[in-house]
Amino acid sequence: MKQLKRCPNCHTELKLNSDGKTQYCSVCNYWTKVGTARLDSIMIYA
């Protein structure tokens, strides 16, 4: 399983949500579950 460390949209470092289960980007609001890569979200370009 792959854990994202940087946002695939804007390459900002992802932050860990307080629930410990999701990571999010504070810049473009991309988010992903920890341990998964939501490649579908890469389809959304600003």
Ligand SMILES: [Zn+2]
């Ligand atoms: Zn982003």
